[in-house]
Amino acid sequence: MLLDIPSLQPQPFFPLHVPLIPSLNTIMKLPWLLSPLTLGLGAVAQSFVSPPTDVEVVLSEKFPGAKISYKQVHNLCETTEGVKSFSGYVSLPRDFIPDAKAWDEDTSGNFFFWYFEARNDPENAPTSIYLGGGPGYTSFDGSSVFPCYVNPDSNSTTVNKHSWNNHVNMLYIEQPLGTGFSYTKIENGTYDTVTGEFTPVVDQEPQPELNVTKLQATLQTAGIGDTMNTTKTAARTIWRFAQVWFNEFPERATNNDELAIWAVSYGGLYAPVFSSYFIDQNKKIEKGDPPVTNSTVLNLVTVGLLNALVDIRSMALGFPDFALNNTYDLPVYSEEVAEMVLGNITASDVGCLDLVDKCRAAVAKDDPESTGTNNDVNEICLKAMQVCFGAVTIYDQVSPYHHFDITLNKYASFPTECETALFNQPWVQQELGVPLNYTRGNNEIEAAFLGKTGDMVRYGLEYIGHLLENGVNIAMINGDRDFRCNWFSGENASLSIPFSEAHQFATAGYQSIMTNASHEGGFVREYGNLSFSRVFQAGHSTGGYQPETVSAIFERTMFRSDVATGEVELAKTPNYASKGKASVRDVKNKLPELIENICYVLQPGDTCTPEQVKALEEGTAETEDWVVVKPAGTKGERVLEGKGGNGDKNSSKGSTQDGSPTTSGGVRLTDSLAFVFLLVAATVII
Template structure:
């Protein structure tokens, strides 16, 4: 019977893609999958792609009492898709769109060209070795929406969307479009709740596309992915061990649903965290000390650094409030639903305090907080995918009817207001390692905000059965071809890699190197060379590589791109003034 059901689902999916389809899930009541085959971006002959929505009804999960339309874009592996691994990719934020990485030359099949109209195949796409699914997460991020689309405008200087009283745009400082509702009662505001929506969406996807279902999947993410990847992987493994438990009352299993989804149950092979924010208590102090870095780039004076550090560690300051929040989480909200007012108040205060000082840090430096080598305005990463994803022809090919916004400030702010930023996931990483999950922490060493020293500190604070052996391992070279791409500490399934000359989004800076690290990890090989099995492997070398200095690679010239809000990161004050008074010359969304 199970084989017959899988065959019927496969036949249905093959027939449905001829004209696009709406398919109702057999496993999840009320869930539907709307999809179509895509032929844009991934143009390798014979390699299929699908985009669409998984619609989660308000009745599916009591933790998510509103409709959620989760946008996905799936690409088959360029090699043996029937047997290749399947990997879920999530961008961080919170509130940043995952499909950005599919089309920007990051880890997806293509990169958009400077004309914002055409694309070029990415030879280092991760679908070279794995089936890849990108999901815009959480709802009201990217193309994901709550079922209530509204006409509005986006303020390109701030990135804020106004759907309540939008004025007609008169210049490029506001752009008219169709956006999610912005209603916070129809958003999620915690990693725990977002993870549930992702799990539901993955279940529905595998129900519709059983040919890509695997016993174990890979979950990779970056930035706020230091929260997302561990949380989602943990939930997946819990659901595999206890089918249906994710559907009950928040934080508890529902006996009526147990066993319903065994046919599409799956576990986790690996998680990858790229320049992730995992644990504020461990990582935040390194924001104050990274003025002393392995590039010799001082963003401000030592006196300024000391003043910021004093403020950071003052009684009632960032670190003090973070500790108070952490204790309340343990006492009152271990499940992570932000439903205790004392926890929310304390953790939101900690978030606000720390982010205020981080903002002062950024202002004092005048540099890109995600790449210390770059002085504002930015020339990299390139922004061209924003225009391409807002093209009517592209949106028709994807099956979407709304504007693409790279990052939604309302979603970000709602997460911050719940204090989710402060919630730690170090213990979850340890639990995953003890369950046999491969864990790769990969940090570009030019990132200031989520810098590699803070990531290293997290890796050394993870408690699991082999913690001592991991800490005792030394750093060795990461070799990709004839290039030394960085340094890695690894014991068995756990690795921490410092990638040379990469900023916050490692694959954009070092695409071939990132693909090698990804491939070696998911295939169970050592990160350094890929020649040894990871199980039982121990890297050898020095215990610290802080003294390994680097010289920053050359950077492209600034690009003032009018759709990449907030444009203050990319445009000079004079360019913004010209956009406001109409004197700017704009071609392909670029101010000349």
């Protein structure tokens, strides 16, 4: 039976319920009887983002028209004595970006970066790029093990002792253009946090009255045509960013030329495709045929994938499987739903798998560079994406739990989203040298990638295979509470990668990951240059849940020791294989306690109950530090529970021993909701 999934609006793999985040640099002018103190907004004069000051500008000598503008960050995030960080922009002219020919002639692409020197021996440390997901989602979302935590006041930070920059120089990049602080065109206007609508200021016209959900903002206003529309167009652009930054950023002082790319979620497409492109350009340069004058080899040695979408074809069957058989014994939807989802995946000719094959064949024949300009190819891939992604996102219509953490109710979120307010504080904007408001995501990028070209289904595992055959180290990491990029799907993908040592990898056993002397943080299968890790008690933002374990995996991968113990030097043990059981699906987890959702004024679509959203709209909500305190949140309740926590000793290992909090929640899947779903399913194609 094939489920007729209702037509879906383009939706990012890392969903952006409220795609753009507004300015926080004002006292809100409220039409209600709520004071600034009640709202916790502070007494700051109404204004748009001020232009940055004290910015250093470096005009590129190797790549005419490009430039780097930056400043040292002194009082934010990385406050360890003697450790430096720098933030700024690499600006690329239109003519330097291969897929920007349709842009206005005076338009440039401005990529925001934040560079953190390693806390230990930065002069000899390797460098890692980190990319967020989306598409169009920020790189500062809590998925990585960032140098600092944002405090609940959304106005200060605390140093993270497990940060990835302990021994690695970290370069965080906001991409594609329009993501986060990156931009092509910006304007002043008003932003509605509930609807996600941004209205630019028009001279001589009266301005709308501001309130707690309608705010002044300075935001990216370019349309679909002024950003990338596929992962491959983004790859060509970010390679040029890298050429400018690695060749000419004056504050980069390391003798180690090793480079890594780590990414989360939709970044599971970015990192392999980008890295493969880097390697291909390296080969051209080494042959004396550089693709761009003055370009140099970028010594890419490692790729890391956190709860990543790497290949929808090999991952698809994992979704209904995980829904019923996850290691928390918590079915997230019914067997009937799972059966219909399975039908949508496997149906001959019209199911996800066959449609993906048609898309990839069309891309190979008529759009091999994935420019996204062939409308016939786009249409074929969009059909595949709608069916495949519909089989994933039907979860949001029928499950009471969060798609990024099945132990949470659907309104809760973790890590907390305090960074939204922090990065829009005026003093933080000046400290970072940015001319616009921070945004968690961009719906124009979402529309370009998912609503125009069907980018999500275009790429397979051949990119990871290509990297492995070229000696690149690959680490795949999945938290076992995530549904959207669940570990069953990740495991399926890891076992489907086409490379010469695939058999040896598949026959390696699962070994416990010793986070430290007393804590087992998960399991890993590893052979040669490839590892796949299941991390206990972690949702989609794995590094936010289990920073010590994920940091251990990161450092062991970066410095080529075994993931399980960190004691085996892989350079001296080329045929190393982890030892243990062939499968660890029988190792169960203990369900954590339920918690209430935290409703953020600036992120209502992600974090608030319908009652709280209504109160915000009507002006009756009471808030403190950008959090709605009345109406209160909900813990929800769990249903369809099995025997959570009935596995071996590892089942109870979790966040508390790894230095980060454990969270959970749930709401009831009512008979009426199940009935609505069956009505949707009634219009089926046999």
